[in-house]
Amino acid sequence: MYRKIKSGQILLLFLLLLLFVNISEASQTVKIKIPETIYSTRSYFRLGQIANITGGSRQLRRILSNIEIYPDNGAIERADVLRAINESDAGDARIELYMPVLSRIETPNYEGNFTETEPQSLYRSPAELVPLIKSLAAWHGGLEISTNNYPVPDGKLIDPASIVPGTSYANLRFQDSSGRIKSLPVQMIWTQNAMIAARNIKRGDRISPQDLYSRPVRITRPGMYASSPNEIAGFTANKNIQQGEPVLLSSLTSSSLIKRGRRVKIYARSAGTTASIDGVLLEDGRPGDWVKVRRADNKRVTLRAKIINENLVEVKVD
DSSP states (O other): OOOOOOHHHHHHHHHHHHHHOOSSGGGOEEEEEOOSEEEOOOSSEEHHHHOEEEESOHHHHHHHHTOEEOOSSSEEEHHHHHHHHHTSTTTTSEEEEEOOSEEEEEOOOTTTOOOTTSOGGGOOSHHHHHHHHHHHHTOOSEEEEEOTTOOOOSSEEEEOSOOOTTOOEEEEEEEOTTSOEEEEEEEEEEEEEEEEESSOBOTTOBOOGGGEEEEEEEESSTTOBOOSHHHHTTOEESSOBOTTOBOBGGGEEOSSOBOTTOEEEEEEEETTEEEEEEEEESSOBOTTOEEEEEETTEEEEEEEEEEEETTEEEEOOO
């Protein structure tokens, strides 16, 4: 049975093409993040087992994930990783490697040290997947997940390479040692500590730390709420905010002008689908203003986006 695609989803797919499709493989930028400490008992690794690889095409990420890395004296050197990448079929791609000069290999303590660098087959329950998903999203807030009692497959997580915080559903794909791929549907609830109005705040009121207190709230996209008083102290409310309501960043106006040329995260969502990519402001603006932005790595793709805060803009998809 075919599923009807809504107009908003079509628009988002078009937007994704504009944002993420590059002209050639060589022009794709891939970010590889390797932590300072890798918890494992393995004698060698494939790059995908120790790194969070994002960006580029799925084929390019697969090539990078399969690169073999051999530790020396219980550590992996940055220079060895770069050499292995340059000698692979991905050598012509644009690579941004984020790792220390030396990453240590330590035996995992399964009572506490559970990271995305451990063998993926150790994830036996939904609760043990939480650190992995948070690492894919670079999320430091709260996260609850449900798999509707489906078991966690054996093997290594191969997709997705990243998850946007606030996404309510994802399909995780695992590949076992024999090459078989199994999927696991996951529902997610994301929370963060947010600033709450301690009094009725009228439009035009200037915000002070005394007007706020903190409590956890559920989010549906990143950058919705202020997370600390210092983040919004001195801002002015552009609409009435009732006592007890979370303070939306979009309901505040900053007297500070955000200058063109600033690097931001471009974010879009529709019908439960989300996408984000690095971008650059092409016009000055304040939170709430609509400005031109472009991809950080492609000057030809420009969009209109609403400034949420100094680090985030949102593209509207109806």
